[in-house]
Amino acid sequence: xxxxxxxxxxxxxxxxxxxxxxxxxxxxxxxxxxxxxxxxxxxxxxxxxxxxxxxxxxxxxxxxxxxxxxxxxxxxxxxxxxxxxxxxxxxxxxxxxxxxxxxxxxxxxxxxxxxxxxxxxxxxxxxxxxxxxxxxxxxxxxxxxxxxxx
Numbered sequence: 001x002x003x004x005x006x007x008x009x010x011x012x013x014x015x016x017x018x019x020x021x022x023x024x025x026x027x028x029x030x031x032x033x034x035x036x037x038x039x040x041x042x043x044x045x046x047x048x049x050x051x052x053x054x055x056x057x058x059x060x061x062x063x064x065x066x067x068x069x070x071x072x073x074x075x076x077x078x079x080x081x082x083x084x085x086x087x088x089x090x091x092x093x094x095x096x097x098x099x100x101x102x103x104x105x106x107x108x109x110x111x112x113x114x115x116x117x118x119x120x121x122x123x124x125x126x127x128x129x130x131x132x133x134x135x136x137x138x139x140x141x142x143x144x145x146x147x148x149x150x
Contacts, residue, residue, distance in 0.1 A: 005052055008085075010059040010068055020044055023056060063092070063125055087113045092126045095142050098135060106142065110149035119146060 011019045020038045027046035030053060031037060038044040044056040059068065067089045074084045085093070087109050094102040094109075110117065123139065130136045 004055050005048070006055045006057070008057045008059040008064060008068065010064060013060045016042070016058055019058060027054065063129065066125070067092075087116075088118050088122045089125070091117070091122050091142070092129070095126055095138055096129045096133065098138055103141065103145070107145050107149065110146050114150065117146070122146075 009019055016039055020035060023044050023046060024035055024038075027048065029035075030045040030047050034045055038058070042058040042060075044054075044058070046054045046056065048054055057064075059065070067085050070086045070089060071083045072086070073081045075081050091106050091109055094106045122142070126142070127136070127139060130138050
């Protein structure tokens with residue numbers, strides 16, 4: 001089973017078609033009505049040539065701008081470099097999504113990072129998003145995971 005690749009394309013708000021249409025031309029849509037879904041939900045569901053599912057989020061929030069600014073290069077092999085978000089931003093994204101699989105990912109990142117996580121940054125970025133979503137209680141779940149990961 002191949003995992004989805006989650007990507008963020010910083011588009012801002014308005015004129016999303018200028019990003020969605022070229023993506024749907026260059027890649028095979030994974031769902032019927034992919035264009036309409038992308039414009040309504042701000043995520044383009046496409047498939048790479050090697051059949052890896054790609055979820056391309058259309059970023060526009062200030063948090064997403066900061067996430068991209070904090071991203072760093074990660075070398076995969078000798079000739080391939082990917083730009084990836086920080087561990088802190090990954091935790092914010094996963095805690096915001098809030099599915100059980102996301103909480104498992106949060107736990108794994110917290111354990112792997114140990115005491116290196118900037119928890120102040122995590123909560124500074126996460127709290128406004130949770131308030132917007134109406135799920136501030138997720139912060140307590142995150143605090144407990146981070147406490148146990150030590």
